[in-house]
Amino acid sequence: MGEWTIGAVLDAIADVIPDRTMTVCGERRSTFADTADRSRRLANFLAGRGFGAHRERHTLANWECGQDRVALIMHNDRYPDMVIGCLKARTVPVNVNFHYTPREVHELLEYVKPSAVIYHRALGAKFADVLPAGAVWVSVDDGSAVPDLPAAVTLAEALSEGDLTQSISSSPDDLVMMCTGGTTGRPKGVLWRQCDTYTVSMNGADHADAGEIHDKVRHAGPPWFAVSPLMHAAGMWTAFAGVLSGQTVVLYDNRTPFDPKTVWETAEREKVGLMTMVGDAYAGPLVEELQRNSYDLSSLFAVATGGAATNPRHQQALLEMLPGITLVNGYGSSETGNVGFGRSQRGDTKDTFELRDGALVLAEDYSRFLQPGEQEVGWVARTGRIPLGYFDDPEATRRTFPDVDGTRVVISGDRGALADDGTLRLFGRDSLVVNTGGEKVFVEEVEEVVRAYPGIADALAVGRPSERWGEEVVALIAPADAATDVAHEALHSHCVAHLAGFKVPKEFIVVAQVRRLGNGKADYRWAKSAALREVTWA
Template sequence: MAEWTIGGVLDAIAGVIPDRLMTVCGQRRSTFADTADRSRRLANFLAGRGLGAHRERHTLANWECGQDRVALIMRNDLYPDAVIGCLKARTVPVNVNFHYTPREVNELLEYVKPSAVIYHRSLGAKFADVLPPDALWISVDDGGVLPELPSAVRLADALVEGAVDQRISPSPDDVVMMCTGGTTGRPKGVLWRQCDTYTVSMNGADHAYAAEIAEKVRHAGPPWFAVSPLMHAAGMWTAFAGVLGGQTVVLYDNRETFDPKAVWATVEREKVGLMTMVGDAYAGPLIDELQRNSYDLSSLFAVATGGAATNPRHQQALLEMLPGITLVNGYGSSETGNVGFGRSQRGDTRDTFELRDGALVLAADYSRFLHPGEQEIGWVARAGRIPLGYFDDPDATRSTFPEVDGKRVVISGDRGALAEDGTLRLFGRDSLVVNTGGEKVFVEEVEEVVRAHPGIADALVVGRPSERWGEEVVALIARAEVRAAVTHDVLHTHCAAHLAGFKVPKEFIVVEQVRRLGNGKADYRWAKSAVLREVTPA
C-alpha cells in the first residue's frame, strides 16, 4: 500500500468529481476542480519565489524541519486551499490563532520563523507591526475596506503568477505543523508527516491505487458543516475528513462573531447531514436558539463535538430537541490526533470513548500498557502513526514521545482507564490547562501578566466549571497593599492589553495570601478549593 500526500488525494478526487461542490463559505462556492487549480497555482507561486523543502526528512532529527514554514493568519474562507497549496509547494502550513494579541502572535512567529505569511486582509492591520519584514506577505481579500499592507502580494495576483507550473515533487514525509501551547503557555509546533495526519485524523488510508480513492468518493452523502474554526486542529481535521472523503463541506463564515441563528439557518438551507462544533461555547447558544425559533433540520443525522468537553446537560438537551440525531463526542489533541469517539442517541447515552487504532492507556509509572477492566488510572497515549515531535524542542520531544516496551508513543497528558469493553473512561487533564470554549489557556502565562500589575503581590490562575464555556479562567490575587486600587475593571483592562480575550480571567478573587508549597511551587489544590468556595470578588 502506498502513502499519499494530501494534495495528491485532493487532485485524485478532482479528477473523478471535478464539478462537485467542495466547500461553501459565505458567498463563495468552490468545486473540487476550483480548489485543485487554486492550490496548484499557489504552490507554483511559492515555489517560484524560492520556497519549498531544503533538506529531506530522512536527514533530520524528529524536532527539525527542513522546509520553509508558511504562517496562516486566516479565517475559514479559503483555508483548505491555503493548506493544500502550501503542501503542494513542499512548504509547511502553520496555524496561527487570530484571536491572539499582536504580542502573542509576535512570540509565535519568532518561534516558527515563517518564510511567508498568508493573512486575510481585515486581520492585516491588527498584526502589521509583528509580521516578519523579510517574509513574503500574501493578502486574501475578505471583503473589508482596509487597504493592503505595503509590499503585500494579493492572492489573486499570486494565483496569476502561479499559472506556470514549477518542478515540485511533494513527499508523504513533508510535514504539517499544528501549533499548540506549552505547559507555560509558550507555543509548541507539533510536526506531523502529512501522510500520518491524513490517515489518523482525516479518515484517510494508504491507498494502493488512485482507483480506491475514486471508488470511495464517487457517491457522496449530504453536506458536512464545520462550524468550528479551521485554525484549530479539531476544526481543520474535521473539515479535511469531509473534503478528502469527497463530501461537500460547509465552512462557517467566521468574519463575524458566532451567530447561532446563522448556524441553524445554514443547516436548513444547505440540507446539512453532519454538523461539527466546539463544546459548550457553541452548544449553549445553539440550544437557546432552538428553544426560541424553529427550523427544518430534518436532514441532520449527526452532531459532533470536539476540541472541548460538552456539558452532559447540553448533550441531553440536543438529543431531546433533535431526537433523530446521533451525538458524537470526539476526543484527541494536536499531539495525538483523533483518539476516540463517544456516540449517544436519545435514550442511549455513553460516557466512554471507542478507541481508534493505536490508542492505548499507559500505566502511571510508564512501565506497561494497561488492559481492559484494570482499575488503575493511567495516561492516555497512542502508538503507531504519531507525530515526529515538537519543532525545535528536543527535550519536550523526548519526554512527550518516549519509547515504552519497544514502542514509540505519544503521551497526551490526560488521565484515563480502560473499561471492561475496551472503551476509554477519561478522567481529565493532568497538566495546568483551562479549556474554555475550545481554546486552551495555560495558567502560568496568565499569572505572569496578572503579577506584572504593580498592585498585585502574588496570583494563581485556575479554571472553574462554566455552563457557557465549559470552563472559565479565574484568578486568585493577593494585593501588594491592603487598600491597593486593583478592582476587577482595573485588572481586566490590564490583562486585556496583553492577552487574548479568552485568556483574561472572568473573575479576580481577593485572598489574604496566595498559598504555596514548601518548595515554593503553587498550591493549585488549594486554589481550586478557594475558587469553588466563592470567595468575595474584588
C-alpha cells in the first residue's frame, strides 16, 4: 500500500471513466477528463511562473511551509479544478471566505502571503484594493459584467499558457491549508498533508495501485449534491469525497444567494441520491420550502448535515417529509477532519456520533484516554493521520497538537464523553466561539469593533440559540454615560462596515455596566445569562 496525491487519484479516475460527468454547477458540466486536463494546464501555468515546492517536508518544522501558497477567493464553480491544479503544481491551495469584508481578507492575505490569487471576477472587484501587489492574479469568468482587473491573467489565458508540459512530481507530503479562526479571532491556517486529508476526510485510502482505484469507481450511484460552500472545510471535504470516489457531484451555484426552491428543483432535476448542507441556516429554509411545495425526490436516500448543529425540530421534519432517507449528522473540524457520524431514520433518531478511526476522548487533565461508559467529560481528540500544525504558529501548534503518552494527538476544543456503546456524546465547545449557520465567529473580534463606536464604554459579544442559525451573535453594550443614546441603526451600520455579515450582532442589548471578574476578564457567564433573558433594546 502506498500514499497517494489527490491529483494522481483524479488522473487515475479520468483514465477509466473519462467521459463521466464529474461536476455540475448551474449550466456548466465538466467531465473527469475535462478536470484532469484543466488541472494539468493550471499546474503547468503555476510552475512556469516559478511556483511550487522550495523546501521538502522533511526539512521543516510542523508549522512551517516550504511551498508557495495560492489563495482561492471563489464561489463553488471551478473550485475543485483549481484545488487539484494547485496541488499538481506543488503549491498550497488556501481557502478564503468571500463573505469577509476587504479588511478581513487583507488581514488573512497578510498572514498567508500567497504567491498567487485565483478569484471569481466579481469577487476580484470586491477585494481589488487588498489583493497583494506582488502576487499573480488569475481571474475566473463568473458570467458577471464586472470588468477584469488590469493586472489580472484570465483563467483561459492561464490554461492556454499552461499547455506546455512542465516536469512536476508532486508528493503526498505536499500541503493543503484550511483557514479557520483562532482563539483571538485572527485566522489560523491548518496544515494537512494532502494524503492525510484524502484518507481522513475524502473517502480515500492508501491504494496498492491504480487498478484498485479503477475498480472502485467503475460503477457509480446517483449524484451527490454539495449544497454548502466549498470554501469551508466541510463543504470541500464532502464534495471531494464524492469526486474522488468517481461520483458525479452537483455543486450549488452560490454566485447568487441561497434559495431553497432552487435547491429542491436541482435535486429533482439531477435525481441526486445524497445531499449535504450546513446546519439550520440551510435546514430551516429547506424544510419551509418542502412544506410549501412538492418535489419528486424519490432518488434521495440520504441528507447529511455538518459544520453546525441542526435543530432537532428541522431534523424531525425532514424525516417526516422524506421518510425514505437516512439523516446523517457529521461532526468534525478543520483541525480534526471527519470525526464521526450520527445516523437517524424515521422512528429511530440518534443523538450520539459513531467515531471514525483515531477519534477518541482525552481526559480533562490530558492524563489518559477515556473508555466507553465512563462518566467523565473530557476533550474530543484524534490520533493517527492528523494535521501537522498551524502555519507559522509554533506555540499554537504545540498547544493543540501535543504528545500524550508518546502519542501525538489533536485536541478539538470540544467537550464530550463516550457512551456505553463507544459512541460520542458531544457537549459543545469549551471556548467562546459562536457557530452561526456554519460560520465561526470569535467574540473578541466583534467586541473590538463595537467598542470602537463613539459613545460606547464597554461591550461583550456572546451567542444565543437561534431557530434559523443554530446560534446568533448578540452584543451587550454599556453607554459611556446614562445620557448617551446610542442609535441602533447607526451602530449596526458601523458593524456592517467592519465585519462580515454573519459576524454582525443580531441585537444590541443595553446594560448599565459590563460585568468583569476580579482579574479584569469579562464575565461571560453573566453575559450569556443577560442575553438569554431577552433584554430588549432600550
